[in-house]
Amino acid sequence: MGIVLRQSFINTIILFVGFAIGGINVMFLFTHFLHEDYFGLITFLLSTANIILPLLVFGMQHTIIKYYSSYKTKIEQDGFLISTIFIPLLVIIPLGLVSAYLYETIATWVSSENPLIKNYTWLIFLVAIFMGYFEVFYSWTKVKYNSVFGNFVKEIFARVCTSFLLFAVYFEWLTNEQFIYAIVIVYGIRTLIMKIYAFYICKPTLIFKLPSNIKELLSFSLYIIVAGSAAGVLLEIDKFMIPQMEQIAQVAYYSVGIYIASAVAIPTRAMQQITTSITAKDMNENNIGEVEIMYKQTSINLLVIGGLLFLLINLNIADLYELINKPQFTKGIWVVIIISVSKLMELAFGTGNSILVNSKFYKIFFYISLAMAISVIVLNKWLISLIGINGSALATLIVIIVFTIFKIIYIKMKLKIQPFSIQSIKIIAVILAIFTAFYFWNFSFHPIVNMVLKSIIVGVLYLVLIKKLQISKDIDLLVSKYLTLK
Numbered sequence: 001m002g003i004v005l006r007q008s009f010i011n012t013i014i015l016f017v018g019f020a021i022g023g024i025n026v027m028f029l030f031t032h033f034l035h036e037d038y039f040g041l042i043t044f045l046l047s048t049a050n051i052i053l054p055l056l057v058f059g060m061q062h063t064i065i066k067y068y069s070s071y072k073t074k075i076e077q078d079g080f081l082i083s084t085i086f087i088p089l090l091v092i093i094p095l096g097l098v099s100a101y102l103y104e105t106i107a108t109w110v111s112s113e114n115p116l117i118k119n120y121t122w123l124i125f126l127v128a129i130f131m132g133y134f135e136v137f138y139s140w141t142k143v144k145y146n147s148v149f150g151n152f153v154k155e156i157f158a159r160v161c162t163s164f165l166l167f168a169v170y171f172e173w174l175t176n177e178q179f180i181y182a183i184v185i186v187y188g189i190r191t192l193i194m195k196i197y198a199f200y201i202c203k204p205t206l207i208f209k210l211p212s213n214i215k216e217l218l219s220f221s222l223y224i225i226v227a228g229s230a231a232g233v234l235l236e237i238d239k240f241m242i243p244q245m246e247q248i249a250q251v252a253y254y255s256v257g258i259y260i261a262s263a264v265a266i267p268t269r270a271m272q273q274i275t276t277s278i279t280a281k282d283m284n285e286n287n288i289g290e291v292e293i294m295y296k297q298t299s300i301n302l303l304v305i306g307g308l309l310f311l312l313i314n315l316n317i318a319d320l321y322e323l324i325n326k327p328q329f330t331k332g333i334w335v336v337i338i339i340s341v342s343k344l345m346e347l348a349f350g351t352g353n354s355i356l357v358n359s360k361f362y363k364i365f366f367y368i369s370l371a372m373a374i375s376v377i378v379l380n381k382w383l384i385s386l387i388g389i390n391g392s393a394l395a396t397l398i399v400i401i402v403f404t405i406f407k408i409i410y411i412k413m414k415l416k417i418q419p420f421s422i423q424s425i426k427i428i429a430v431i432l433a434i435f436t437a438f439y440f441w442n443f444s445f446h447p448i449v450n451m452v453l454k455s456i457i458v459g460v461l462y463l464v465l466i467k468k469l470q471i472s473k474d475i476d477l478l479v480s481k482y483l484t485l486k
Helices: 002-033 036-056 060-070 074-086 089-101 103-110 115-120 122-142 148-170 176-202 214-245 249-284 288-314 317-324 327-348 352-357 362-387 389-415 422-438 447-468 473-483
Strands: none
Touching: 002 036, 002 148, 002 249, 002 317, 036 089, 036 115, 036 122, 036 176, 036 214, 036 249, 060 074, 060 122, 060 214, 060 249, 074 122, 089 103, 089 122, 103 115, 115 122, 122 148, 122 176, 148 176, 214 249, 214 362, 214 389, 249 288, 249 317, 249 327, 249 352, 249 389, 288 317, 288 327, 288 352, 288 389, 288 422, 288 447, 288 473, 317 327, 317 447, 327 389, 352 362, 352 389, 362 389, 422 447
16 A cells, blocks of 8 residues: 555645635635636536546546556557547547537527527537546556646646636636636646656657557447446536526536535545556456455545545534625535535445446446436436425435445445445444534634634544544554654
8 A cells, every 4th residue: 555645645635735726716716706607607618528528538548547557568558558549539520520510509409598608618529628638648647656747737737727817807807708718728738738748657659559459448448438428427417407407607606515525535536546557457467355455445544534524624614605705605505515425425435436447347337327327317307406406416415325335235246345344334423423513513703713623623533533443554553643642
């Protein structure tokens, strides 16, 4: 776990810094500098681009992770990497031509409830290409166990640029409309930077030769395209469907809540930058023992860290929204609570998704993802009409709980491994006990003072309990090293 913990630690710092910058953007700059409709618009455009991203790059970002370590010579590896650049063009070019021909029909459909969307619909395709190729080149560096720089570019670069652009709108150097185009340019620059770095790390020879196992690669990619698109649907369909049923400003309120809740998932995002490649390598070598060790360690470690974030966020949520000082955005408070619970469930699954994708049973991931996508669409349609944006969050929670349990059972049946232990029960009990004890306990000072006081009390109590109950050896070492708790 040395390289995992080292790079995960650095990636976690990057993610927290990026999240802090993004938090300032989402909770204060977007809400005060940009019109709510344009806040909702840029959220809609980026989310929709994420949904079609796997199709445009033909799932190559996942194919790289799974198959790179299976090639033993540099010539084979270089040929494989070069092919991952050109294969997506077989999708992008014809799909682009068809989209251009049907543009008016597509734009009219997606903007039926909110006409503002229509003139910007074409940007979805462009941003999806930028995002897709960024992930492809990022995967180049991941297979070399070099995830830090790409993580920095992904999590910090775009957000810092967004901050500058939002200030440009505030000072009237840019209009709301120009801001939308400027964000697209930022994503293009981000991809170019990642490409340059990927070629620096991998230094592939330009070999225009398809891999010998091209049929196997294409078969895997076809499944991953649908699975990846389905995963994108699960993550982003809410922000696509809300404007089809509600005013686009509702997306802005929902997005703030989603962003705050997503802090709970920072640990898993950090650890996955490196564990995905290691899991793929172990699965290729049929080293199930090592896979199980990482499966269990990541599950408990992520639950411990994510549990603390869950408590700090939800026990301070009222003060945080008071600090934002935009009453209409408080509609997202329940979104924060619901989505953060779903993130805890994902943390508990550890490296489970990586195990499924990189095993010989990867096809089941396709069927599960497809079922999740269909379920979340149906539930969103029903629950948004019933209870608005809270319904969308609830749909996500239901789908994640049901299908994560199914995946855990499936892996147990096929590989005879599972992520849980008595320590899992202990940490869940600690989280529930502290949440119940402190949820209705509020200070009456300034929101910042309230959050600091409650966070210190909750944080210290949580770490003491984790240490005393000996829930995680890795966390114990960190706590002992930095807090010297006895």
